[in-house]
Amino acid sequence: MASSPTVSEKTISDDDEIDYSVKPEFYDSELDAKDELWVHKKRNGVVSDAVLSCPACFTTLCLESQRHEKIVTQYRAVFVENCEIKNEEVVQVQSDKKLPKRKRGKNGFEAVEIGKVKPVCCSVCSTRVGVIDEDEVYHFFEVIPSEV
Template structure:
């Protein structure tokens, strides 16, 4: 039985497993495994190519997964914290789904249970 249990040791390509031993102690001499210093420049070139030099008031993203939804949008004239999408990408409309937003507050608010009685 003891001979059957072999543990295979796999070396990390950048030795990143040795990087962090404590929150206060970090070894900055070991390069992180998923860091690429050229990635920002590559991403900037890609974004300029996709936007093709167009200007926009903002770029709208999904608040859940941060997928880019709109590269061209306009700020609302009255409500300055709101934006209107001009051209939408990465979005599919569910015509068969109807969503309703309730203006009423939910009943049965949760109360704190006090430990003192």
Template sequence: MEEDKTKHAMDSPTNSQQTVSDDEELDYSVKPEFYDSELDEKDELWAQKKRKGRTSDAVLSCPACFTTLSLDCQRHEKYLTQYRAVFVVNCKVGGERLLHQSTPKPKGGKRHRDSDESKVNPAVGETFKQVFCQVCSTEVGAMDEEEVYHFFNVLPSES
């Protein structure tokens, strides 16, 4: 008798199996509640309004949560996976840690070593602040001293 109970328990569907539906159960004559056939056109008009006539190389999104970070950006000429932007959304700047990019020292002979320029400013460099996704805190890039955002960890999509 116990064997019959176990067999019956194995044959009965679980809750997750009961939620699966067949196409025959769906009523295609009723318009879906959350469907809008004109949504793509509305989204395109919204993006054009936000850009104010400017063209963009891509729409940038966070690689972790897919949140939009920039609608108006420019692709780096040399590093094709990097972008820069002035107008961003959903970004927060980290103030606690600064990144420094040193300018490579020019190679030269004795004349260059004796120049006044190298003595006055031996550690010439630009200061960058880290930039994070405001939603999930993933590091997505850096902001320079002129408040230009440089994105290097983003997902680009066609604009």
């Protein structure tokens, strides 16, 4: 008596079902050029040191940033996206002139030359990525930079 085929034996390869004579519906060979044009329009010709992304979910946080002069893993920015300010928390950060090299401030952030700050998180996954100071300048410490 012949046994019935197993699930894996019933499965047909996707390659057998694809008609390669028809252009794929979701393929766009010009997509990279369109994305680059979109970013240039968003920046209005402003040069950026890096595009910053969340280290947990890779969501874009900032298209225009400036790298810290001495601490190359820190960035600052004025215009951001997908960022949430935690207004209920205020953190006091000491000046880095008083701290030994590479000493971390409160909440694990690198110390910067700012006073009272509020934590900033990714609005998609809530990962803490930096702080915002009293002058509304964002200071990013925990981000992934993409060189532009």
